[in-house]
Amino acid sequence: MNLESLYQEIILDHYKHPRGQGLLDSPLGSAHHVNPTCGDELTVQVGVGSAGGLVVGYEGQGCSISQASASVMSELVSGHSVQDAETFRLAFIEMMHAKGTGEPDEEVLGDAVAFAGVAKFPARIKCALLGWMALQDAEIQSGLLTNQSEEHSP
């Protein structure tokens, strides 16, 4: 096991140059999530853009994995429908639970496949999921998503 399998170039790049960072002017929903074991905090906000797609804002402090994951998440879901965002989110969660086995679908996950290696580090899975869990919560707060698709988190 080497560090590069965890810290893929894409992850380091998103960590150093986060995309879409910042909060929204008038969010429809907002969720503040913490990782109580390490103190990482993340606020994710959602709204709907003029073209009808999701607008995502986020702000927080945390490790490279949690920050890069939030950045990749915002890039991936922005402009998409809530249904598409759910597809991405569920695929990401499935990848995190795969213990590093199986081939994540790059067609669906894009840059987020870089996090496949995180699944081999149980202590870091929560870091990678932080942004996605906050996204779901923000969508529920906004009324864009109903609670029925609640996933069991690890």
Place this chain on the structure above:
Amino acid sequence: MSLDVVRIKKDFPLLSRTVRDGKELVYLDSGATSQKPYQVLDAERAFYETSYAAVHRGAHALAEEATIHYEDARSAIAGFIGAAPSNIVFTKNATEALNLCAYAFSNATSLSRQGAGSRSIDPRFILKPSDSIVISEMEHHANLVPWQELCAKTGATLRWFSLDDEGRLDLSNMDTLIDSTTKVVSIVHQSNILGTVNPVRAIMDRAHEVGAVGIVDGCQSVPHMPVDIASVGADLLMWSGHKMLGPTGIGCLYGTSEILDAMPPFLTGGSMIEMVSIETSTFAPAPQKFEAGTPMVAQAVGLAAGVRYLEEIGMDEVAEHEAALTDHTLSVLTAIPGVRIIGPSTTFERGSTISFVVDGLHPHDVGQVLDNLGVAVRVGHHCAWPTCRRFGVPATTRISPYIYNDESDIDRAAAGIIAAQEFFGVAP
């Protein structure tokens, strides 16, 4: 250094294993929990193999033997801090011991509201909304949350000593902070995140001046330095077994006879009673009053073996060894550009637990790189979130050595920090 670390290390089977693809393990997370020597493992196993039975009941030979082992363990553990056996209560862990203390107050308060019948409730444990509880900004959550809950239940006010930039208590307002309204003063002896050793004697003396109950959290002091309960001056002091070579599942609470007698019980049920009728019960004297249910017998036996192991080395020698390691750790860490110590920068009144942050790196990532090199450290808020907030950091990386660590272990951690800076490209 006077300790023969090479020989000591041989007593700890786990320390000979490798991690992360064959890397030699460097274990620097003893502030969280210590590793166990053969002597502890063997004592527990031998007890189960030869003398195991329920204690304090039954008239058979094994029950007698098991009871002797259990009470001998209590004597050994009590002696370790200069206490009498009847002043030591076994709990599940130090957190439970602190809750036992906090619940003495909430139970006494509830009982007094109900009109306690024939029971006499010591007024020191009855809290009113005008009362106060004093802690500090460097407490572990175990010495914070139970008091927050107690305040929520009774209306009492939580107060705290604040910290200076070196991570020491600001004692300038001690006489106003601890005043006639104060019913409890509960302070950590040695901080689990900053390493600061607090002047607990002076604080306990002030607590007693105003008639408050004085509590000291000894989790990070009892395993690492000679602690003589008489010189601490606390009414109650707790620590955990697993941080001082003992098994998990056992903590210790010291209480003065007078205080233990006055405190209402926490958990109730079997083993802690004197007389029971269908309507009501009376309770056994301490320590049994606080040991409801089948106790942690094998764990006590194991912890006593840990105590004997430490006594054989000598706690003065342990403290001296750790002071030398602290000095070394502080100098190698401060020599790395971009590393900042969170806590006292000198060995004065400070233990070997050392927290730090690295510019541009999150502690989780520092810990991950160290782990990849076989170095086990703790990252996070160390159950001392308010302390992290005080220093404006979300978390720290923490090195906490023990008797089985030497300077080469610290040097490997330091090399790992530099490797982390290089890996993430943040070396100044």
